[in-house]
Amino acid sequence: MNLLEKAKSVFLVCVVGCIFIFAFIYVKNIVSKEGNEQKLFSELPECSNYPDELCSALFQGKSAAPQVGQLCQQLVHKQEMSICTQTPCNCSALQKKLHFITNSLSKEEGNFSLAYIITIHKELDMFVRLLRAIYVPQNIYCIHIDEKSSTDYKASVQTLVNCFENIFIASKRETVVYAGFSRLQADINCMKDLIESKNQWNYVINLCGQDYPIKTNKELIQYIKSKWNGKNMTPGIVQPPHMKQRTHMSYKEYVHSGKSYVYPTKQIKSEPPHNLTIYFGGAYYVLTRKFVEFTLTDIRAKDLLEWSKDTYSPDEHYWVTLNRLPDAPGSTPDLEWEGNIRAIKWRDQEGKAHDGCKGHYVRDICVYGLGDLKWIAESPHLFANKFEPATYPLVMECLERHHRLKVLQQAEVPLEAHWHLQDQEPGQLN
Numbered sequence: 215m216n217l218l219e220k221a222k223s224v225f226l227v228c229v230v231g232c233i234f235i236f237a238f239i240y241v242k243n244i245v246s247k248e249g250n251e252q253k254l255f256s257e258l259p260e261c262s263n264y265p266d267e268l269c270s271a272l273f274q275g276k277s278a279a280p281q282v283g284q285l286c287q288q289l290v291h292k293q294e295m296s297i298c299t300q301t302p303c304n305c306s307a308l309q310k311k312l313h314f315i316t317n318s319l320s321k322e323e324g325n326f327s328l329a330y331i332i333t334i335h336k337e338l339d340m341f342v343r344l345l346r347a348i349y350v351p352q353n354i355y356c357i358h359i360d361e362k363s364s365t366d367y368k369a370s371v372q373t374l375v376n377c378f379e380n381i382f383i384a385s386k387r388e389t390v391v392y393a394g395f396s397r398l399q400a401d402i403n404c405m406k407d408l409i410e411s412k413n414q415w416n417y418v419i420n421l422c423g424q425d426y427p428i429k430t431n432k433e434l435i436q437y438i439k440s441k442w443n444g445k446n447m448t449p450g451i452v453q454p455p456h457m458k459q460r461t462h463m464s465y466k467e468y469v470h471s472g473k474s475y476v477y478p479t480k481q482i483k484s485e486p487p488h489n490l491t492i493y494f495g496g497a498y499y500v501l502t503r504k505f506v507e508f509t510l511t512d513i514r515a516k517d518l519l520e521w522s523k524d525t526y527s528p529d530e531h532y533w534v535t536l537n538r539l540p541d542a543p544g545s546t547p548d549l550e551w552e553g554n555i556r557a558i559k560w561r562d563q564e565g566k567a568h569d570g571c572k573g574h575y576v577r578d579i580c581v582y583g584l585g586d587l588k589w590i591a592e593s594p595h596l597f598a599n600k601f602e603p604a605t606y607p608l609v610m611e612c613l614e615r616h617h618r619l620k621v622l623q624q625a626e627v628p629l630e631a632h633w634h635l636q637d638q639e640p641g642q643l644n
């Protein structure tokens with residue numbers, strides 16, 4: 215070995231040594247902030263017990279856990295997801311591989327069917343995780359795929375849906391524009407399909423692709439039966455003055471080459487039809503079948519729908535306005551924000567309803583980070599919004615395991631092996 219080569223290898227050894235020392239100090243700094251995290255520290259180098267121990271620490275709100283989790287979730291190998299590798303698709307193999315629950319888990323649940331409307335436009339991985347969390351064979355699911363989604367995405371969703379008798383894609387699809395009428399129309403398209411289906415569902419719930427359940431199917435049914443038996447849930451109040459211009463001005467949807475938005479015109483709108491008092495609330499609801507039939511046939515509902523076509527974010531006034539009519543089926547004319555439908559960290563509720571967003575805000579709504587898990591798990595709401603597994607994969611991983619464990623613990627029938635998520639390799643679905 216000549217002198218130059220010797221110098222080179224000494225230099226290399228130094229560099230590698232330095233990297234190790236710095237990595238050690240870095241990790242130690244993170245973990246020593248909380249002494250009792252020593253256990254995590256010993257497992258950190260390969261994050262070997264990822265994600266179960268880390269998830270427990272996150273749900274308990276341990277202060278060092280989000281930082282450790284941040285490191286680990288970056289190390290975990292993330293695979294592209296493929297729904298079905300064979301053609302034609304072997305559906306029983308697919309249901310097993312993706313851990314779908316294939317039986318009713320109790321008599322009570324088997325006897326109470328829910329309909330879901332799920333509007334999606336991207337991120338197959340998130341959709342599969344959401345679907346397998348809320349899927350049970352006695353329910354029925356209408357999937358609205360945005361017309362502007364990619365053909366690959368549409369094809370993958372179609373392949374998945376084809377494997378289930380009680381899941382279908384909306385017969386009429388919209389190009390959905392944020393805050394536009396198309397968002398409301400998408401739900402109504404699904405409602406028409408759901409009313410025509412053979413399944414005699416009791417209630418309908420709407421979700422978007424960035425929602426995830428906090429409660430199990432059983433807990434959901436028990437909440438509806440005990441607190442809302444026969445009533446609709448549409449949290450909201452009489453339209454406050456600062457929301458007036460949403461229905462006072464005429465708005466238009468703009469859709470052109472990948473860009474879409476809603477903008478106000480100079481035109482002033484007519485008064486609401488039938489002297490209806492306009493309410494303001496959330497876009498999320500839990501509605502009875504009778505109320506859905508009413509909204510599809512009643513003349514006031516039809517006229518309000520027509521009048522709402524050029525308003526801003528009509529899904530935030532349409533359902534709540536109709537559900538305050540004293541003669542609508544299951545209506546709640548005297549309620550306001552009651553009904554735990556959605557856990558959302560709004561930016562303007564910081565310091566009041568929550569202690570701040572540990573992920574980041576998008577349009578004033580928190581995209582949950584690792585430090586938000588404890589708050590989510592303790593929330594009384596049925597579902598939470600909003601999730602972005604591409605940015606915070608461990609958030610979804612933890613919630614999913616937590617949710618499935620609860621589902622299996624509450625089951626009153628023998629469990630099948632593939633219902634457990636635990637045999638999965640971390641970070642991959644197939």
Ligand SMILES: *[C@@H]1O[C@H](CO)[C@@H](O)[C@H](O)[C@H]1NC(C)=O
Pocket residue numbers: 304305306307310
């Ligand atoms: C489908 O997959 C299952 C395993 O889940 C297997 O037993 C069955 O033979 C497969 N069917 C076909 C047609 O390949």
Ligand SMILES: *[C@@H]1O[C@H](CO)[C@@H](O)[C@H](O)[C@H]1NC(C)=O
Pocket residue numbers: 321322325
């Ligand atoms: C199932 O539902 C029917 C009517 O909805 C009711 O009469 C019956 O008692 C229910 N059975 C169980 C086991 O809950």
Ligand SMILES: *[C@@H]1O[C@H](CO)[C@@H](O)[C@H](O)[C@H]1NC(C)=O
Pocket residue numbers: 487488489
């Ligand atoms: C609305 O109410 C006014 C009185 O407040 C009444 O004159 C009018 O006829 C009502 N219009 C409709 C369509 O009911």
